[in-house]
Amino acid sequence: MxxxxxxxxLRNKIDYHSYxxxxxxxxEISDAEFDALMRELEQLERxxxxxxxxxxxxxxxxxxxxxxxxxxxxxxxxxxxxxxMDETDVIEFENRIKRRIGGQRIEYVVxxxxxxxxxxxxxxxxxxxxxxxxxxxxxxxxxxQNLKTIRSIPLRLRNGNDIAIPPVLAVRGEVIMLKKxxxxxxxxxxxxxxxxxxxxxxAAAGSVRQLDPRITAQRKLDxxxxxxxxxxxxxxxxxxxxxxxxxxFGFKVNExxxxxxxxxxxxxxxxxxxxxxxxxxxxxxxxxxxxxxxxQKELGTISRSPRWAIAYKFKPQQAxxxxxxxxxxxxxxxxxxxxxxxxxxxxxxxEIQRATLHNQDEIDRKDIRIGDTVLIxxxxxxxxxxxxxxxxxxxxxxRKFIMPTLCPVCGGRVVRPHGEAVSRCTNSRCPAKLKESIxxxxxxxxxxxxxxxxxLIDQLVDRGLVRDVADLYNLTLxxxxxxxxxxxxxxxxxxSSIEKSKKAGLERLLYALGIRHVGERTAxxxxxxxxxxxxxxxxxxxxLLKVNEIGPEVSESIFRFFSDEENRxxxxxxxxxxxxxxxxxxxxxxxxxxxxxxxxxxxxxxxTRSEAEKKVISLGGKISGSVSKNxxxxxxxxxxxxxxxKAQKLGIPILSEKEFLKLIGx
Ligand code: IVH
Numbered sequence: 001m002x003x004x005x006x007x008x009x010l011r012n013k014i015d016y017h018s019y020x021x022x023x024x025x026x027x028e029i030s031d032a033e034f035d036a037l038m039r040e041l042e043q044l045e046r047x048x049x050x051x052x053x054x055x056x057x058x059x060x061x062x063x064x065x066x067x068x069x070x071x072x073x074x075x076x077x078x079x080x081x082x083x084x085m086d087e088t089d090v091i092e093f094e095n096r097i098k099r100r101i102g103g104q105r106i107e108y109v110v111x112x113x114x115x116x117x118x119x120x121x122x123x124x125x126x127x128x129x130x131x132x133x134x135x136x137x138x139x140x141x142x143x144x145q146n147l148k149t150i151r152s153i154p155l156r157l158r159n160g161n162d163i164a165i166p167p168v169l170a171v172r173g174e175v176i177m178l179k180k181x182x183x184x185x186x187x188x189x190x191x192x193x194x195x196x197x198x199x200x201x202x203a204a205a206g207s208v209r210q211l212d213p214r215i216t217a218q219r220k221l222d223x224x225x226x227x228x229x230x231x232x233x234x235x236x237x238x239x240x241x242x243x244x245x246x247x248x249f250g251f252k253v254n255e256x257x258x259x260x261x262x263x264x265x266x267x268x269x270x271x272x273x274x275x276x277x278x279x280x281x282x283x284x285x286x287x288x289x290x291x292x293x294x295x296q297k298e299l300g301t302i303s304r305s306p307r308w309a310i311a312y313k314f315k316p317q318q319a320x321x322x323x324x325x326x327x328x329x330x331x332x333x334x335x336x337x338x339x340x341x342x343x344x345x346x347x348x349x350x351e352i353q354r355a356t357l358h359n360q361d362e363i364d365r366k367d368i369r370i371g372d373t374v375l376i377x378x379x380x381x382x383x384x385x386x387x388x389x390x391x392x393x394x395x396x397x398x399r400k401f402i403m404p405t406l407c408p409v410c411g412g413r414v415v416r417p418h419g420e421a422v423s424r425c426t427n428s429r430c431p432a433k434l435k436e437s438i439x440x441x442x443x444x445x446x447x448x449x450x451x452x453x454x455x456l457i458d459q460l461v462d463r464g465l466v467r468d469v470a471d472l473y474n475l476t477l478x479x480x481x482x483x484x485x486x487x488x489x490x491x492x493x494x495x496s497s498i499e500k501s502k503k504a505g506l507e508r509l510l511y512a513l514g515i516r517h518v519g520e521r522t523a524x525x526x527x528x529x530x531x532x533x534x535x536x537x538x539x540x541x542x543x544l545l546k547v548n549e550i551g552p553e554v555s556e557s558i559f560r561f562f563s564d565e566e567n568r569x570x571x572x573x574x575x576x577x578x579x580x581x582x583x584x585x586x587x588x589x590x591x592x593x594x595x596x597x598x599x600x601x602x603x604x605x606x607x608t609r610s611e612a613e614k615k616v617i618s619l620g621g622k623i624s625g626s627v628s629k630n631x632x633x634x635x636x637x638x639x640x641x642x643x644x645x646k647a648q649k650l651g652i653p654i655l656s657e658k659e660f661l662k663l664i665g666x
Pocket of ligand 1 (some may be wrong): 115
């Protein structure tokens with residue numbers, strides 16, 4: 001096989017496995033196997049740069065920042081949708097259609113209205129050439145480099161179902177951030193003392209409109225398509241044909257419901273609204289579309305909106321309540337975050353008692369005072385935020401909040417560096433910082449020290465038993481047993497989970513250290529690129545910058561961390577205590593899960609769905625989104641869905657959460 005042939009073979013394999021992972025959510029190989037394919041391709045392309053093509057999977061990341069975005073004129077304008085605010089508006093929508101086309105039967109499609117950023121992708125002979133924002137509908141911005149970093153956007157179309165790939169195809173859809181990725185991103189930003197995104201929509205839009213594609217590449221974005229600019233000449237008669245074609249070309253297409261009457265449409269809208277809280281992404285409504293493309297053409301458009309489609313808006317997930325107090329929390333980096341203590345209120349099925357206020361600027365911008373009546377909403381899944389103050393409810397007794405100048409925990413001096421939004425405690429020994437850093441170190445995704453909870457951390461720090469994370473490894477049974485509410489058995493358990501954490505591996509350790517800007521992804525990149533802690537310690541700013549996806553700010557932060565004498569000593573002590581500083585072996589030899597396919601349904605209590613899925617994959621198993629005869633186990637959490645019934649019907653073993661935990665040995 002020639003080098004060129006091997007390169008092409010690798011690209012096909014990588015494209016296929018990316019598609020399984022990012023589009024179908026049904027991987028067939030482990031991350032480590034995938035990484036190995038990618039490394040081989042990178043190596044060959046380094047040796048033969050003349051063979052690099054723009055659609056190679058290596059070309060998703062790493063171009064230099066742009067000074068500005070170029071304008072792109074859409075060949076067919078990107079329309080917007082008229083809104084239906086209630087069910088009467090939907091019935092009126094159908095009446096208008098009937099008046100134009102007479103009494104013929106109309107088939108509709110109901111889809112989720114994703115709340116993200118509308119984009120268009122142009123494929124020429126199956127290869128992506130331009131990706132742009134909607135802009136004003138006529139002209140948008142060229143953000144091709146950024147869109148290419150999104151793994152669920154194919155760089156070349158798949159040749160599914162033998163549909164001929166047209167010379168030019170303009171695909172339209174929505175770039176979104178899943179709720180879980182939004183929460184993770186905001187948590188990381190909070191840890192790093194950065195300003196937070198108000199909701200997944202802003203996070204997606206802000207990420208995709210970055211001038212530096214390396215930043216976009218670090219954000220977990222997703223793309224769902226919902227249409228094409230022009231169906232002329234394509235073998236499609238209906239909107240659902242278009243969706244099926246797009247699916248065959250390798251895109252993620254959202255679920256939809258075909259309806260043969262407006263009553264069915266209304267039912268589908270109501271059902272979607274009911275399921276809104278459990279969907280993995282934010283939706284703000286349902287889109288109702290006439291299915292037949294010839295009918296769509298006949299109906300045409302009016303003032304920039306099609307007559308054949310409408311957006312049915314859902315009730316906002318908002319409520320009003322009172323700000324009883326504003327308190328200040330001190331984070332791991334010393335950042336002081338003001339938090340509103342609310343009069344408890346129920347919102348989308350959850351009792352809300354607190355809302356983050358982010359920082360002083362945010363409070364000032366919204367003019368939020370203690371005693372105010374406020375409108376709150378849930379952004380993403382959990383973090384509630386204050387949308388605005390209901391000013392006419394003011395009594396004159398409200399109090400303004402002023403950021404303290406001394407740390408509420410240690411009394412240390414608080415500074416707000418010029419040009420930054422965040423105030424920080426300057427005391428490097430502030431116990432709040434220390435407690436937060438231990439909490440992070442011990443967290444499930446970091447060193448995973450089970451049983452080391454907040455109360456215990458408080459006691460360990462307050463009694464001076466732990467002054468940094470390395471001290472955890474010197475704790476004795478005696479010391480633990482002297483703490484409040486600690487029997488010999490629990491103390492033993494904690495010591496053994498501390499012992500177990502020594503083998504977490506370098507990747508988790510780097511993440512656990514809480515280096516500013518180093519989340520799990522960057523920790524992975526560091527290990528992947530430098531292989532050992534000693535190489536990381538030796539790396540210069542430039543060495544770090546050479547890593548795709550690591551920008552100047554991140555490299556500076558990593559470099560500084562490892563140049564600091566105190567941090568180096570900490571690492572030495574961790575090593576001396578037996579904490580393993582080499583990469584963890586990612587594929588276990590043979591486990592009860594090897595090669596088995598798992599499907600999850602319902603809510604798990606001991607971990608999130610994504611943690612459970614990662615665990616399965618790390619133990620050699622596979623994940624699938626739907627139950628079929630190829631499924632080996634269905635794991636049923638609380639309130640399982642239709643997958644449960646299907647598994648029963650097919651006689652597939654159904655595991656409870658407890659049984660699943662036993663199987664994975666935790
Ligand atoms: S169809 C002419 N389908 O909603 C058809 N749009 O105002 C226009 N959107 O910015 C688009 N989910 O990005 C369509 N399933 C869906 C959608 C959807 C979200 C967005 C779209 C546009 C806005 C329409």
